[in-house]
Amino acid sequence: MEDDTIVCRCxxxxxxxxxxxxxxxxxxxxxxxxxxxxxxxxCQGRTCEKIVTQILARELERPVSAFKQATVQAPVQPITxxxxxxxxxx
Amino acid sequence: MREVxxxxxxxxxxxxxxxxxxxxxxxxxxxxxxxxxPGGQLIKQIHKFFGSREHRAGTRGIEIADTLFYEAAxxxxxxIVEAEVYAIHDSTLEVVVQTFAEDSLILPSEEATTSRSRPxxxxxxxxxxxxxxxxxALSFAGWTLPGVMGAGAAQTMINLWRVLPGERILMVGAGNxxxxxxxxxxxxxxxxVAVIEATPRIGGYGVHAAKIRRAGIPILTSHTIVSAxxxxxxxxxxxxxxxxxxxxxxxxxxxxxxxxxxxAVGLYPNARLASLAGCELHYFPGLGGWIPVHNSRMxxxxxxxxxxxxxSGVEEASTALxxxxxxxxxxxxxxxxxxxxxxxxxxxxxxxxxxxxxxPFCQHRQDAKQELIGIGEAQCPQQ
Numbered sequence: 001m002e003d004d005t006i007v008c009r010c011x012x013x014x015x016x017x018x019x020x021x022x023x024x025x026x027x028x029x030x031x032x033x034x035x036x037x038x039x040x041x042x043c044q045g046r047t048c049e050k051i052v053t054q055i056l057a058r059e060l061e062r063p064v065s066a067f068k069q070a071t072v073q074a075p076v077q078p079i080t081x082x083x084x085x086x087x088x089x090x
Numbered sequence: 091m092r093e094v095x096x097x098x099x100x101x102x103x104x105x106x107x108x109x110x111x112x113x114x115x116x117x118x119x120x121x122x123x124x125x126x127x128p129g130g131q132l133i134k135q136i137h138k139f140f141g142s143r144e145h146r147a148g149t150r151g152i153e154i155a156d157t158l159f160y161e162a163a164x165x166x167x168x169x170i171v172e173a174e175v176y177a178i179h180d181s182t183l184e185v186v187v188q189t190f191a192e193d194s195l196i197l198p199s200e201e202a203t204t205s206r207s208r209p210x211x212x213x214x215x216x217x218x219x220x221x222x223x224x225x226x227a228l229s230f231a232g233w234t235l236p237g238v239m240g241a242g243a244a245q246t247m248i249n250l251w252r253v254l255p256g257e258r259i260l261m262v263g264a265g266n267x268x269x270x271x272x273x274x275x276x277x278x279x280x281x282x283v284a285v286i287e288a289t290p291r292i293g294g295y296g297v298h299a300a301k302i303r304r305a306g307i308p309i310l311t312s313h314t315i316v317s318a319x320x321x322x323x324x325x326x327x328x329x330x331x332x333x334x335x336x337x338x339x340x341x342x343x344x345x346x347x348x349x350x351x352x353x354a355v356g357l358y359p360n361a362r363l364a365s366l367a368g369c370e371l372h373y374f375p376g377l378g379g380w381i382p383v384h385n386s387r388m389x390x391x392x393x394x395x396x397x398x399x400x401x402s403g404v405e406e407a408s409t410a411l412x413x414x415x416x417x418x419x420x421x422x423x424x425x426x427x428x429x430x431x432x433x434x435x436x437x438x439x440x441x442x443x444x445x446x447x448x449x450p451f452c453q454h455r456q457d458a459k460q461e462l463i464g465i466g467e468a469q470c471p472q473q
Contacts, residue, residue: 002231009234047227050358050379065373069380072365074177077124079186080207087184087209 007055008048010041018052022059029053029070042078045070094118096421097183097214099175099363102130103407104399104414105220106158106167111418112216113165117425120212121162122173122185128162129155130222130399131242132407134249137270139407151407173210178367181217181394185210216394216421219364220414223357223378223400228262231317233351237324241271241354248278256350260327261285262315268354269298275352276305283346286313286329288336295451315351316343324349357404364401368392372465376458377403385466386440388417389424393471396421403462405447405455412443 001007003016013036021035029045029052032038038052039045045052049070057064075084096112098105101123112119127133135151162169170187177184187210225240232238237256241263247253259280261272264287272282285302290312292299302309316328316338331342358379361371369382369390381403388396398417399410416439423432447456 051229076362077174077176
């Protein structure tokens with residue numbers, strides 16, 4: 001992949017930005033996420049998580065299975081704050 | 091707060107069969123699905139399935155979806171569509187439902203435009219997660235241009251919404267999804283320029299590949315996509331040959347004039363809710379990635395939460411139908427007395443699953459599932 005190829009399209013994070021995050025110490029998906037925002041957009045990593053994992057595996061020379069999925073948080077579907085507020089009064 | 095005996099997330103083949111088994115045993119059963127129509131991926135399968143009669147060979151997927159929904163409704167299952175489950179905690183599902191009347195949850199109305207979103211909490215004694223799979227993405231130069239899409243998305247567009255995504259299409263991936271969707275795009279009036287496949291072998295069944303070849307579409311194995319480009323959408327793609335170590339063979343690049351690029355490079359289990367619920371996951375590349383660990387009764391490491399279908403390993407609709415049934419029977423059995431006949435039914439399902447997972451194409455799935463269940467038997471709650 002070319003350096004300027006986009007990996008996380010929600011947050012427009014490139015391959016090079018992810019490699020840089022790894023060079024700066026990211027060793028897992030959460031580390032990459034905190035440094036680059038990859039996986040923090042609308043789709044919450046549904047699209048790019050596997051690709052980021054492949055880059056991590058290649059750069060750190062470890063198997064893909066060594067990288068757990070990023071921690072899942074609620075809500076797992078995008079919903080509005082007003083609905084969340086309504087739900088809490090239920 | 092609604093209270094039910096069994097809540098199922100996902101109204102695809104696995105979810106509907108699980109629900110049918112629960113309701114047939116007299117348990118109040120709800121199925122939640124985010125789509126406007128039950129059936130999961132079956133609703134866009136316009137081709138006839140093949141295999142054995144008991145797995146409805148010769149029937150189109152869309153007809154199987156209708157039959158299952160009818161069977162579920164007759165058994166007393168409440169199917170709530172356009173319902174997004176956004177959280178799960180302590181066997182309670184947090185859901186957003188689209189409805190304009192409190193008591194008309196079964197199917198969306200023609201006047202769906204007047205619907206209103208509202209939250210709903212459902213406490214369930216048992217939960218079956220049948221959230222299916224999602225398409226793998228591929229990152230290459232220009233992949234974010236409009237015109238690049240998942241093959242499943244293209245299939246939804248043509249078969250469900252009757253919209254042709256483009257005129258000249260490149261299909262990336264020659265597994266069953268890539269081959270079937272290519273053929274259906276042709277049927278819908280599109281021109282498939284080529285099907286490319288990075289591995290040296292066509293992954294899908296020969297019968298599907300033959301249909302593509304007969305139509306004169308080249309299937310180029312050991313070929314990958316290098317880039318997509320265009321002014322404001324895809325106008326061309328560059329493909330190239332790859333060698334045994336996946337490196338592009340210099341000088342083998344060729345440019346194709348296409349306006350649509352479909353990506354069919356496999357699915358992964360949609361394990362977000364399972365993960366949020368605290369289910370242990372294990373990595374099985376042959377089954378699509380991270381899978382919730384489950385025992386032979388389809389129960390996960392979280393007591394009372396069961397899984398079935400592509401979530402418990404990406405396979406096919408036929409295996410999903412069987413696993414859903416298995417999960418439904420076992421979840422129901424754990425709620426009360428095991429019914430006379432449950433044991434035999436479970437044995438019969440296991441036998442059919444074994445059959446579906448045998449043969450050169452499928453043995454690796456049997457081996458992986460065996461290993462998964464082995465881990466599950468050690469880690470999951472005992473009866």
